[in-house]
Structures are given as structure tokens and as C-alpha cells.
Amino acid sequence: MEPLSQREEQVLDFIVxxxxxxxxxxxxxxLTEHCGLGxxxxxxxxxxxxxxxxxxxxxxHTSAGRTPTPLGYRYFVGFLMRETALPxxxxxxxxxxxxxxxxxxxxxxxxxxxxxxSMTDTASLVTAPTARRPRFKRAELVxxxxxNVLVSIVLQDGTMxxxxxxxxxxxxxxxxxxxxxxxxxxxxxxxxxxxxxxxSNLTSTQAQLAEEIADLMAQANLPHxxxxxxxxxxxILRQPEFAAAEKVERVVGILEEPGRLESIVAxxxxxxxxxxxxxxxxxxxxxxxxFSLVLARYGAIRRTTGVxxxxxxxxxxxxxxxxxxxxxxxxxxxxxxxxYT
Amino acid sequence: MEPLSQREEQVLDFIVxxxxxxxxxxxxxxLTEHCGLGxxxxxxxxxxxxxxxxxxxxxxHTSAGRTPTPLGYRYFVGFLMRETALPxxxxxxxxxxxxxxxxxxxxxxxxxxxxxxSMTDTASLVTAPTARRPRFKRAELVxxxxxNVLVSIVLQDGTMxxxxxxxxxxxxxxxxxxxxxxxxxxxxxxxxxxxxxxxSNLTSTQAQLAEEIADLMAQANLPHxxxxxxxxxxxILRQPEFAAAEKVERVVGILEEPGRLESIVAxxxxxxxxxxxxxxxxxxxxxxxxFSLVLARYGAIRRTTGVxxxxxxxxxxxxxxxxxxxxxxxxxxxxxxxxYT
DNA sequence: ATTAGCACTCTGATAGGGGGAGTGCTAATT
DNA sequence: AATTAGCACTCCCCCTATCAGAGTGCTAAT
Numbered sequence: 001m002e003p004l005s006q007r008e009e010q011v012l013d014f015i016v017x018x019x020x021x022x023x024x025x026x027x028x029x030x031l032t033e034h035c036g037l038g039x040x041x042x043x044x045x046x047x048x049x050x051x052x053x054x055x056x057x058x059x060x061h062t063s064a065g066r067t068p069t070p071l072g073y074r075y076f077v078g079f080l081m082r083e084t085a086l087p088x089x090x091x092x093x094x095x096x097x098x099x100x101x102x103x104x105x106x107x108x109x110x111x112x113x114x115x116x117x118s119m120t121d122t123a124s125l126v127t128a129p130t131a132r133r134p135r136f137k138r139a140e141l142v143x144x145x146x147x148n149v150l151v152s153i154v155l156q157d158g159t160m161x162x163x164x165x166x167x168x169x170x171x172x173x174x175x176x177x178x179x180x181x182x183x184x185x186x187x188x189x190x191x192x193x194x195x196x197x198x199x200s201n202l203t204s205t206q207a208q209l210a211e212e213i214a215d216l217m218a219q220a221n222l223p224h225x226x227x228x229x230x231x232x233x234x235x236i237l238r239q240p241e242f243a244a245a246e247k248v249e250r251v252v253g254i255l256e257e258p259g260r261l262e263s264i265v266a267x268x269x270x271x272x273x274x275x276x277x278x279x280x281x282x283x284x285x286x287x288x289x290x291f292s293l294v295l296a297r298y299g300a301i302r303r304t305t306g307v308x309x310x311x312x313x314x315x316x317x318x319x320x321x322x323x324x325x326x327x328x329x330x331x332x333x334x335x336x337x338x339x340y341t
Numbered sequence: 342m343e344p345l346s347q348r349e350e351q352v353l354d355f356i357v358x359x360x361x362x363x364x365x366x367x368x369x370x371x372l373t374e375h376c377g378l379g380x381x382x383x384x385x386x387x388x389x390x391x392x393x394x395x396x397x398x399x400x401x402h403t404s405a406g407r408t409p410t411p412l413g414y415r416y417f418v419g420f421l422m423r424e425t426a427l428p429x430x431x432x433x434x435x436x437x438x439x440x441x442x443x444x445x446x447x448x449x450x451x452x453x454x455x456x457x458x459s460m461t462d463t464a465s466l467v468t469a470p471t472a473r474r475p476r477f478k479r480a481e482l483v484x485x486x487x488x489n490v491l492v493s494i495v496l497q498d499g500t501m502x503x504x505x506x507x508x509x510x511x512x513x514x515x516x517x518x519x520x521x522x523x524x525x526x527x528x529x530x531x532x533x534x535x536x537x538x539x540x541s542n543l544t545s546t547q548a549q550l551a552e553e554i555a556d557l558m559a560q561a562n563l564p565h566x567x568x569x570x571x572x573x574x575x576x577i578l579r580q581p582e583f584a585a586a587e588k589v590e591r592v593v594g595i596l597e598e599p600g601r602l603e604s605i606v607a608x609x610x611x612x613x614x615x616x617x618x619x620x621x622x623x624x625x626x627x628x629x630x631x632f633s634l635v636l637a638r639y640g641a642i643r644r645t646t647g648v649x650x651x652x653x654x655x656x657x658x659x660x661x662x663x664x665x666x667x668x669x670x671x672x673x674x675x676x677x678x679x680x681y682t
Numbered sequence: 683a684t685t686a687g688c689a690c691t692c693t694g695a696t697a698g699g700g701g702g703a704g705t706g707c708t709a710a711t712t
Numbered sequence: 713a714a715t716t717a718g719c720a721c722t723c724c725c726c727c728t729a730t731c732a733g734a735g736t737g738c739t740a741a742t
Contacts, residue, residue, distance in 0.1 A: 027735050040685055045736065063692045063735045105505060110599075137483055142495055148680060150499050154483055158491050160501055163445060164680065234593040237586075245578075248589050252575040258451075339489060339505065368704050381716050386705065404704045404723050 004051075009080060010037060011047045012056055016068045016076040020315050023240050025065030070280030073292070073314055077277050081319040086327045090119070094331065105129075105158070108335060109229055112308055112328055117232030120321050122312030124231045125265060129299040129306035129336050131157035134217055136187045136195055141180045141209070143173045151212055156189070157304045161216040169205055183209060192217035226262040228307075230255065236291075239313050247290065254287060261311075264288065269295040269307040275326045280314055290314065294321050296329035299336050308332060345392075350421060351378060352388045353397055357409045357417040361656050364581050366406030411621030414633070414655055418618050422660040427668045431460070435672065446470075446499070449676060450570055453649055453669055458573030461662050463653030466606060467570045470640040470647035470677050472498035475558055477528045477536055482517045482550070490517065492553055497530070498645045502557040510546055524550060533558035567603040569648075571596065580654050588631065595628060602652075605629065610636040610648040616667045621655055631655065635662050637670035640677045649673055 004012065014035045018026045028041040028048060037044070048066050051057045056072035068076070094115055101107045109126045116124035134155040142150040147170045152162040171179070183206060187195050192214050199210035233255055242248055254260060264285050268276050275296045281288030294316075295309030308328050310321055345353065355376045359367045369382040369389060378385070389407055392398045397413035409417070435456055442448050450467045457465035475496040483491040488511045493503040512520070524547060528536050533555050540551035574596055583589055595601060605626050609617050616637045622629030635657075636650030649669050651662055 025735090029735075041735095042685055042687090042737095043683085046684085049737080059736090061692060062737095063690085065735065138481055140479055140481055140495060142478055142499075144499065145680070150495070152493075152495055152501055154481060154491070154493055154503075158483075158485065158503065158505070160493055160503055162495075162499065162501055164499070232597070234590060234597050237590055237593055243586055245584055245589075248586075249575055249578055252578055252593075256573070256575050339486070366704090370704075382704095383706095383716055383718095384714085387715085390706080400705090402723060403706095404702095404721085406704070 004054075004075075007037070007039070008047050008051060010035075011044060012051055012068075012072060012075060013080040015048075015057065015066055016072060016080070019067055020317050023315060025060055025067045027065035030065070068314075070282075070314060073279045073318070074277075077279070077318050077322070081322075083322055083326075084319070086323045091327060094119075094327070098331065098335065105339075108332065112332060113229055113231035116308065116310060116324065116328060117235060120310055120312070120317075120324055121232075121235050121238075122310050122316060122321070123233040123236050124308070124310050125261070125293075125295070126229045126231070126308050127226050127265070127306045128159075129157065129304040129332075130159055130226075131155065131304050132302065133191050134159060136190050136192075136213065136217065138184050139180055139187070139209075139213055141176045143171070143176055146170050149176065149209075151209060151216070153213055153216055155217065161219065163212060163216055165209065165212050167205060168208065171205070179206060179209070182206065183213070186210075187213065226266055228262045228265055230261075236312055239315070241290070241313050241315060250287070250290060254291075260287070265293070265295060265307055265309070268293060269297050269309065270305070273297055273301070275322050275329070277318065277322065292316055292318075294318070294325045296325050298329040298332040300333070304336065306332070306336075345395075345416075348378070348380070349388050349392060351376075352385060353392055353409075353413060353416060354421040356389075356398065356407055357413060357421070360408055361658055364656060366401055366408045368406035371406070409655075411623075411655060414620045414659070415618075418620070418659050418663070422663075424663055424667075425660070427664045432668060435668070439672065439676065446680075449673065453673060454570055454572035457649065457651060457665065457669060458576060461651055461653070461658075461665055462573075462576050462579075463651050463657060463662070464574040464577050465572045466602070466634075466636070466648065466650050466652055467572070468567050468606070468647045468649075469500075470498065470645040470673075471500055471567075472496065472645050473643065474532050475500060477531050477533075477554065477558065479525050480521055480528070480550075480554055482521045484512070484514045484517055487511050490550075492550060492557070494554055494557055496558065502560065504553060504557055506550070506553050508546060509549065512546070520547060520550070523547065524554070527551075528554065567607055569603045569606055571602075577653055580656070582631070582654050582656065591628070591631065595632075601628070606634070606636060606648055606650070609634060610638050610650065611646070614638055614642070616663050616670070618659065618663065633657055633659075635659070635666045637666050639670040639673040641674070645677065647673070647677075 014031055015026050028044040031044050032039065032041045048057060052066065056069060056075060057066040058069050059066065097111060097115060098108065101111055105128060109128055113124045113126045134157060137154045137156045139151060139153045144150050144164060147166050149165050149167055150162060151165050152160060154160055187198060187210065190198065195210055195217060196214040199207050199214060202210055233251065236242060236251055237248060242251060268278055275294060278293045280292065290313065291311055292314050293309060293311050295307055297305050298308055299305035309325050352372065355372055356367050369385040372385055373380065373382045389398060393407065397410060397416060398407040399410050400407060438452060438456060439449065442452055446469060450469055454465045454467045475498060478495045478497045480492060480494045485491050485505060488507050490506050490508055491503060492506050493501060495501055528539060528551065531539065536551055536558060537555040540548050540555060543551055574592065577583060577592055578589060583592060609619055616635060619634045621633065631654065632652055633655050634650060634652050636648055638646050639649055640646035650666050
């Protein structure tokens with residue numbers, strides 16, 4: 001693939017920006033008129049033809065203007081859109097809102113989602129920060145009935161899990177409390193796998209409970225247990241590209257299928273640091289064909305990390321949304337570090 | 342309002358059933374042909390006119406057939422649709438699926454939602470069973486950093502809450518554990534209000550923690566904290582009445598607005614026992630104009646109760662869905678009682 | 683390499699014209 | 713008094729034709 005000439009880049013750049021703005025295919029004439037490129041429409045047409053052959057643009061049909069392909073957007077995000085910092089005034093406004101709110105994780109998450117959604121007019125995604133390799137902190141055993149015990153565990157990152165377990169030997173509350181204390185001493189600060197191996201050395205009731213605990217800890221790491229909070233999906237549907245009914249179904253389908261978005265988000269955001277932009281699913285997630293994700297990890301690196309980001313149509317203002325997500329991730333990181341260390 | 346004659350009832354009955362089936366307005370001719378009413382179309386037309394004047398039917402426009410109004414559906418549900426039990430074969434199938442699955446509350450909830458959705462082709466709503474007036478069981482204090490403590494509480498019904506609290510006086514883990522034990526002894530089996538009054542008699546750290554606990558318990562009772570699980574909303578959008586874009590937005594809007602559905606569901610289902618059918622929001626919830634809810638409470642009466650149900654378009658097969666929800670509520674009640682008592 | 687010019691293509695909006703389904707009314711019938 | 717047949721009327725929906733507009737692709741000239 002030969003590299004793009006400077007003018008071709010300018011043309012692509014303008015088409016992407018214009019299309020993001022107007023949602024209508026942009027033709028050679030409007031292009032030459034609106035951007036001060038000193039060439040005629042015919043020249044631009046030739047460039048457009050080449051860009052199309054290289055896969056950066058498409059036609060909806062003969063005789064409509066060009067629209068960017070996912071590849072075109074990717075080129076734009078990678079090479080053309082120089083990333084600018086979020087304006088100070090907006091940063092101030094956001095921080096102000098965080099100061100208004102209780103120092104409470106759940107509230108931060110909700111606020112982050114609400115701010116992202118309202119400032120970008122697309123859907124936002126936020127997870128709570130969790131430890132990469134969670135470590136056991138404490139377990140609590142509550143007798144619910146004859147043989148049934150509610151096992152609730154707290155991990156070092158503050159994550160909680162619970163499950164009702166049927167014990168093979170029934171116990172009253174007092175011995176249970178003793179068992180819990182023993183387990184807490186034995187398992188403190190262990191990872192899930194370590195709990196599991198430790199379990200094999202224990203006796204009946206304790207062994208059973210330890211295995212349940214190991215299982216709960218393993219579950220906490222599964223992507224579909226990520227607890228991905230979603231906000232503002234109605235905004236996506238307001239975009240003109242989702243006027244068609246079958247597109248709407250695709251949105252709702254992705255929204256609903258349990259664990260689908262979670263695993264995609266986990267894979268993307270946890271793979272690398274910095275803002276990740278995934279446009280149109282990139283062969284890896286065909287059901288995301290019509291969507292772009294702008295995600296960033298936040299938290300204390302190598303310890304507790306969460307994800308914030310956006311999901312929207314391909315045609316989204318990347319040059320605004322990327323700095324937005326980037327700033328929000330920084331802010332959340334700062335908050336988490338202040339709180340958890 | 343004069344009562345309906347027998348033939349008028351038959352006409353209304355047929356129109357509702359036919360419209361539910363076909364989603365197209367039904368005219369006088371198709372009516373006389375398909376149902377063995379021994380009268381001519383002109384007679385039926387007269388009846389239809391009267392039914393329309395009384396508010397049970399509408400026209401989309403002159404010279405289309407009639408469609409039921411919300412009032413028409415309500416009459417149908419209340420007086421015409423005699424409720425039949427779910428066929429034994431289906432009951433068997435459902436129970437079988439519950440036996441396949443671990444005896445775990447979360448799994449039951451997910452399964453109930455999935456079954457309701459797949460067997461009715463509409464959206465389903467399920468909440469976990471919670472105590473009407475939750476009572477404190479145990480609290481756990483985990484030191485997270487200098488002055489911050491993770492307070493996690495378990496209520497008698499197995500509900501869990503957590504919050505990070507900044508203590509005025511910092512403490513190490515060991516005194517915290519002692520504090521927790523003291524609090525657990527002091528607050529055992531108290532309701533939220535009782536915890537609150539008890540808090541005023543305590544000293545600094547304990548008082549602060551007890552107040553946080555009372556606050557957490559109060560929050561657990563707020564409708565928007567209901568944890569309403571939603572399944573199959575994509576099914577609603579497949580219905581022909583939601584082809585229009587602005588209707589789709591209304592669906593997603595209701596789905597998203599935090600706490601909206603929760604409070605509606607709470608108010609309806611917790612008001613009375615038995616299956617509650619709310620058609621078109623009934624003046625009370627105007628944003629539900631286009632939807633019907635079929636909800637039922639389940640659980641151990643006066644103790645732990647949850648809600649199962651359906652949400653769909655007005656035009657839904659009530660004669661199938663009501664028994665469906667009714668059966669599911671019975672089944673869940675049985676499971677909960679087996680488990681929790 | 684660029685450009686002006688031109689033929690061609692496709693969309694989207696607009697208007698017109700049946701066909702069809704269904705109503706509402708009236709007068710006749712039972 | 714209720715029912716019915718008949719008929720005029722209304723409105724939707726689908727199909728078609730038309731036309732302006734926008735944009736392309738090609739070619740020949742610069």
C-alpha cells in the first residue's frame with residue numbers, strides 16, 4: 001500500500017471532519033468550496049477515486065458523495081487528528097462536579113458516566129476499579145436455615161461476593177463464627193488459586209467453604225462479572241444512522257446479550273494503557289461493525305484498575321471524545337489513588 | 342356508564358383477540374366471517390360504534406378497522422379473558438430447567454428472566470427477594486487506608502451493602518475488629534430506624550459507623566435500589582408497533598432513566614398480592630402509555646418478597662402471559678421458601 | 683498534473699391515479 | 713325495535729411518472 005500524498009491526506013481529513021459534522025456524504029464540489037484547497041473539484045474527484053480504491057472511502061451509491069470507511073476513520077484517528085487537551089473551562093467544570101459529590105465510589109462511577117454521556121451525546125461505559133489479581137480479605141458466614149449458609153466475602157479491593165451454600169453438616173451460628181475466624185486467619189491475603197490449593201488441606205466443612213470462596217474469587221475475574229455500568233444509550237439511537245429498525249435491534253441486542261460488551265471492553269481496555277480507539281470492531285468483533293469504542297484504563301497501575309469510555313456510531317467526533325475520555329481516566333485515577341492509598 | 346350487552350362483549354372480545362393476533366385493525370366484515378356470530382356486518386358495525394363511543398375501541402382513521410383502547414384491554418383482562426392454568430407440559434419444562442441449575446438465588450433470577458422472555462417474546466423483569474423491613478445482621482469493617490474504612494453490611498435477607506467511610510479518628514485493623522464485634526452485638530436484628538436511634542447513644546467512632554449503617558439500610562429500601570433485572574427488551578422492539586423511531590426512543594428512555602422502572606414496579610407489585618396487570622400506565626405513569634405490565638409478587642408473604650413479571654406493548658397475549666407470570670411467581674415462592682426457611 | 687465540460691446515474695420529493703377496505707347512513711325487512 | 717342490504721363516501725396504500733439536484737467518471741484541452 002503506497003503512502004498517501006499530502007493533498008490526499010487533506011482531502012481525507014476534510015471528508016472525515018465534514019461527514020462527522022453533517023452526517024451526509026460529502027461531494028467534490030462542497031469540498032472545494034468549503035476548504036481552501038487551491039484545486040478544482042475535478043482534481044479532488046480524482047483523489048477521492050484513489051482514496052476509495054485504497055479503501056478509505058465509500059459510496060453509498062453512484063452519485064452521492066463519499067463517506068469514510070472504518071479504515072478511513074482509523075487513518076484519521078491515527079495520523080490526521082492531532083490530539084488536543086480538553087479546554088481548561090471544561091476540566092474545571094468536571095472537577096467541580098466531582099467535588100460536589102460524596103467521596104463514594106459508586107457515586108463517582110455514576111457521575112463519570114453521566115458527565116461523559118452529557119458532554120459527548122453518546123453512550124458511556126464505566127466499571128468500578130478492581131484488583132487485577134484479587135486477594136482475599138475476609139469472609140462472613142451467616143446461617144440462613146437448617147443447612148444453608150450465606151457466604152459473603154470481601155476482597156482487598158473492596159469487591160464483595162456472596163453465595164448461599166448448602167453445608168453437608170448443619171451448624172448453628174456460633175460454631176460458624178468460629179469457622180469464619182479460622183478461615184479468615186488461614187486465607188488472609190491469598191489469591192484465588194492459593195485459596196484453592198489451601199482448601200485441599202482442610203477438613204470437611206472448612207474445605208467445602210474454602211472451595212466455594214475460591215470459586216467466588218475466580219468468578220470475580222470473569223469478564224462478564226465486570227459490572228459494566230452503561231449510560232446514555234438512548235443517545236446513540238438519536239443519531240441519524242440508526243433510524244432504520246434493524247440497526248436499532250443491533251444496538252439493543254449488543255446492550256442486552258449478557259457479558260458480550262463486558263468481555264469486549266475487558267479485552268480492549270486491559271490490553272494496553274492509554275486511550276484505545278476501536279473502530280467498527282476491527283474483524284475481531286463483527287457485531288460491533290457499526291460502532292466505535294473509545295476506552296481508557298484508570299486506577300493505580302498494576303493494582304486496582306477500572307475502565308471508562310464511550311460507545312457510539314462510527315461517525316463520532318473522535319477529536320473531541322478522545323481527549324474527553326483521556327481526561328476522565330486521569331481524573332478517576334487521581335481520585336482512586338487519593339482514596340485507596 | 343351502562344353495562345355492555347352480551348353481543349357487545351362478544352364483539353369486544355373478538356376484536357381484542359384478533360388484534361392481539363394480527364396487529365392489524367379489525368373490520369366488521371372480517372369479524373362476522375371469522376367468528377360464528379349469527380349477525381350481519383351492519384349489526385356489528387352498530388355495536389362497534391357504540392363500543393367506540395363508550396371508549397373501548399378506536400379508529401386509527403376513518404375507514405380502517407377498530408383497535409382496542411387501553412380501556413378495552415382492561416375490560417378484556419378483567420371480564421372476558423377467563424384465566425386458564427398453564428399447560429402441564431410447560432410447567433414441567435420450566436421446573437425441569439430450575440432443577441438443572443445450581444441452588445443459587447442469582448441463577449434462579451437469571452433463569453426466571455430468561456424463561457419468561459423466551460416463552461412470551463417480551464421483556465421480563467425480575468427482582469431478588471428482599472425483606473420488607475430489613476433487619477441488621479452483621480457488619481464488617483475493613484481498613485482500606487489511613488482514615489478510610491470499608492463498611493460492608495449483611496442484612497437478614499442476605500442483601501449486602503457497602504460503603505467507604507472516612508473516620509474522624511484513624512484506627513488500625515485490630516481495634517476495628519473489636520468495634521465491629523461490639524456493633525454486631527449492639528445492633529443485631531434491629532431495623533434501620535432502630536439502628537438510627539441506637540446510634541445516638543454511642544460514642545464517636547461507633548456512633549459514626551452506626552449512622553452510616555442506618556443510612557445504608559435506609560438506602561436498601563429505596564425503590565431505585567431495587568436491583569431490577571431486565572431481560573429481552575430487544576423483543577419489544579421487534580413488535581410492529583415500535584417500528585417508528587420515536588417509539589423506540591421511548592422504550593430506551595424508560596429502560597435507561599435510572600430508578601424509573603424500579604419505582605413503578607415497586608409501587609404496583611408491592612401494593613397487592615396476585616398478578617397485577619397495568620395497561621398503558623393508567624393515568625398514574627404517563628410515560629408507560631404504550632406499555633403494559635404484568636407483575637406478581639413472590640416469596641414468603643410479609644417477610645422476604647420479590648417481583649417477577651413482564652413488560653410489553655399494550656397488544657400482548659394477556660390470556661397467555663397472566664398465567665405464565667402467575668405460575669412463575671408460585672414457583673419462585675416455593676423455591677424461596679424451601680431455601681430460606 | 684490539472685482542469686473544464688459533458689453525459690450519465692441515482693436519489694428524493696412531489697403529484698396523480700386506481701384498488702381496497704371499511705365506515706356511516708338510510709330505507710326496507712322481520 | 714332490532715336487524716339487514718345497499719350504497720355513497722372516505723381514507724390509506726401502492727404503484728407510477730416526473731423532475732430537479734447533486735455528484736460522478738470520462739475525455740480532451742491546457
